[in-house]
Amino acid sequence: MGTFITGQIAIEYEDHNPEGTKPPLVLVHGHPFDRSMWTPQVQHVGRDGRRVIVSDLRGYGRSTVVPGKTPLRTFAQDIAELLDDLGVAEIVLGGLSMGGQIVMEFHRLFPDRLRGLVLADTAPQAETEEGRRTRNAMADRLLREGMGPHADEVLSKMVAPANIRRFPAVAEHVLGMMRGTPPEGAAAALRGRAERPDYVASLSRVRVPTLIVVGSDDEFTPIADARLMHRIIPGSTLAVVEGAGHMPNLERPAEFNETLQKFLDSIPQEQ
Template identity: 65%
Template sequence: MSTAELDGITVAYDDLGTGLPVVLVHGHPFNRSMWRPQAERFSREGYRVITADLRGYGETTKPEQSERTGLDVFAADIARLADHLGIERFVLGGLSMGGQIVMEFQRAYPGRVAGLLLADTSPQEETEEGKRVRNETADRILAEGIGWYADEVLTKMVSPENVRTRPDVAAHVLRMMRTTPAEGAAAALRGRAERPDYRESLKRVTVPSLIVVGTEDEFTPVSDAELMHDLIPGSTLAVIEGAAHMPNLEREAEFDAVFARFLKEIG
């Protein structure tokens, strides 16, 4: 692990391998270990893979309890880390909230993106009901801790069948969720409640783009992936059978195969 002092916070990150830079952004409420299988494999295969704990997650500085962390703040953190590492242009990928951060980064810094991976995410702005639920969930996490949330959503993050047959994956996902700082999770939930609509900006994407989704995903179903596929010119859609919201862990081999093909096309 390495750390960097950026914008008043200490960012924890891993920087593995050499070659084409690939930055992978974790989802909520996880940490950079979510991408460990991909970081280890692709760093051995000629890529420089960078994974960081987002602001308020993992080993990166957490915000004060009253803060709201918008997707624009997370995107700016990624830009600052890339500057710190001397990387101007890179492949950028994210899952779930990480995918929305990627969309925000693409909107704000399009010239820095060499390719996009959008996994199990959605481009639409939050609904009024969604805003209410996210803010209420943030309140409850601050009051009671995040354990109840982790237990409640495990079988949506990882399909019930994979919880049964892949206990190692289920344990990893549960551990990430249970160890996420409550303040960081709550701040991000409040920020996501105010996220913009990325559908128009996706129409302007000109770089190679891969969209991945699990067939069992209840949070961001296949229809959301199909929407992004329709919006992004020339994009590739990969639907991973038997995975829910975490195909890179639930169906690692299948996910890695489509990602490997995508990276080879970029160079």
């Protein structure tokens, strides 16, 4: 584990197989989680010697808690600065949910640094007016009540109900990440995400291999959102993970890992 300092912010990260020769994979966690959500993927992908980098976004996990409002642009710039510090020029970048939107923002800002994209259970559209009100109201609630009540309410949408019963350890991991997220950091991200731009136009300009993954039972970002991105992004691959909700990487790790590995293996080592 390492710590990267940018201004007054400390970003905690893990850098696995730093001597790997294949294009490094960087994975961005969703809200309200931390880098541990990618543990099954780090373990699987790292077996072939590929470099894998995961970090806690500012306001989450062990990184510095930042109150106020954190735009997606700030998260994307943090990733770019971390990569600069590690001496990494080009990456395959993947993210789930909010993490996927951070990936889209990174592509908008730094397209030349990308060798491939993984967009999991996410959506490219700008927030609606109603959505902005809802996110800002939720930010207020998290600051008022803490993460516990919200985490209990949304668990069955994060993880498909059948998987909560079938895989209680997965449910406990997801619940623990949500409960452990600092309310100030989560609220700041919600306020920033409420103002996110529309990524439909920028995704149409993607020129690198792209994998789109979605759980068949995802209520937050349903299959229709994944199909939209599949239509927009030239040559993209769409994979639906059956029997999974919003977190197929944890609910169905074997299926998710197989799909991810096949995609990574298809990306040339050299440009």
